Amino acid sequence: MRRRGYVPVLVVVVVAAVVAGAVAWAGVPPRLHLHGGFVDLSVYRYGGRLVLDGLPLYDTRDPATNLRFTYPPFAAVLMTPLALLPFWLVTALWTAASTAALAGVIALAGRSLTGWQVALLTAGALALEPVWQNLTFGQINLFLMAALLVDLMRPERRWSGVLVGIAAGVKLTPLVFVVLLVLIGRRAAAGRALLAFAATVAAGFVFAPGSARAYWTEDLFTAGRVGPxxxxxxxxxxxxxxxxxxxxxxxxxxxxxxxxxxxxxxxxxxxxxxxxxxxxxxxxxxxxxxxxxxxxxxxxxxxxxxxxxxxxxxxxxxxxxxxxxxxxxxxxxxxxxxxxxxxxxxxxxxxxxxxxxxxxxxxxxxxxxxxxxxxxxxxxxxxxxxxxxxxx
Structure with a gap:
């Protein structure tokens, strides 16, 4: 991979994303978050606040969006830093980091691309509905995709598989990649993924024991909880x-x-x-x-x-x-x-x-x-x- 040009391009991308996030947040009244203005990010932040306050994760709704936190307890533990920052700053930083993750995915996909080519492709990717919806909702999918690709493109690395397990601890569906790792002959990476996933489950019981019990015994099997x-x-x-x-x-x-x-x-x-x-x-x-x-x-x-x-x-x-x-x-x-x-x-x-x-x-x-x-x-x-x- 040619790294020349990546640093200045990344700075440009991140600064532009910070400005875009701040402007987008300023233009969306809090009561309209439900229509796509960082609605999921608001719920993430609310989940982090519930963990900090020692309150149940799945019994109440975010006042700004009237939505419940639906991810495993470990995800809420990861969101606790968001609860400590003002929402305008959270949206700006989250948008910047999401855009950087998108650029990272494109850099992984095109390993001989220059920094400016990555930047142009990143800008073009914003026209895709899943990408701009991810950014406007403040979703976590770009981070998970970047983490998963790091492991799947280089599963021979010493700690490969750990990111797959952590991603599964945030959102259970990445467990599919454990099967993929086994089928491609990377059983050690698959084992590390399962151990990392088990660690996320344990972390949920440590930091939010009541919510963890509720999630793994009841809420997990209620598919309708996330929407029609x-x-x-x-x-x-x-x-x-x-x-x-x-x-x-x-x-x-x-x-x-x-x-x-x-x-x-x-x-x-x-x-x-x-x-x-x-x-x-x-x-x-x-x-x-x-x-x-x-x-x-x-x-x-x-x-x-x-x-x-x-x-x-x-x-x-x-x-x-x-x-x-x-x-x-x-x-x-x-x-x-x-x-x-x-x-x-x-x-x-x-x-x-x-x-x-x-x-x-x-x-x-x-x-x-x-x-x-x-x-x-x-x-x-x-x-x-x-x-x-x-x-x-």
């Missing part, structure tokens, strides 16, 4: 089934559909990873995570960025089509909200499940590509997938 599953923004298998059936699908049906699909994507990702394309392999593992989760809000799909960059090295047409889906926000081109998704006709279900269908199409494309020819000559050295190779 039929909403168009839920681009998961569970959400699609809810919209198709005009009601919450039976768990057995969901597992029968989502389980094999997620497993197929993990296996496919492992094959791609073993054949040299670590970036797309990790991306397919991430898609398995999004398919398997009962709720995958559109801002969870920030993995569209590294997946699209990985596709660029294989097929520019596929990459452009992929990015077009995530820039167009197709899933809200038809009536949505207040259960209007239950009234969709068959045609409306196609754009209404755009992210899910794009992922399934990618899976089919990747499987057919593997079947047609070997990737050994096209993927390049293990772990060195870059955006720039397509230009050679």
């Amino acid at each position: 599953p039929e909403m168009a923004h839920n681009q998961s298998v569970f959400g699609a089934l809810a919209r198709l059936l005009d009601g919450v699908p039976p768990n057995l049906m969901w597992l029968a559909v989502a389980g094999p699909l997620a497993l197929a994507f993990v296996v496919l990702g492992a094959v791609r990873w073993r054949r040299g394309d670590r970036l797309l392999g990790a991306g397919l593992g991430a898609l398995a995570m999004l398919l398997a989760s009962p709720v995958s809000w559109s801002h969870h799909w920030v993995w569209a960025v590294p997946v699209g960059l990985a596709l660029w090295t294989c097929s520019r047409t596929a990459s452009v089509l992929w990015f077009a889906v995530f820039a167009s926000r197709l899933f809200v081109w038809q009536p949505w909200g207040q259960r209007r998704e239950y009234g969709w006709d068959p045609v409306e279900h196609v754009p209404g499940n755009a992210y899910l269908l794009a992922a399934l199409a990618l899976g089919v494309w990747a499987a057919l590509r593997l079947r047609r020819h070997s990737l050994s000559g096209a993927a390049g050295p293990s772990g060195s997938t870059t955006v720039s190779r397509a230009r050679r």
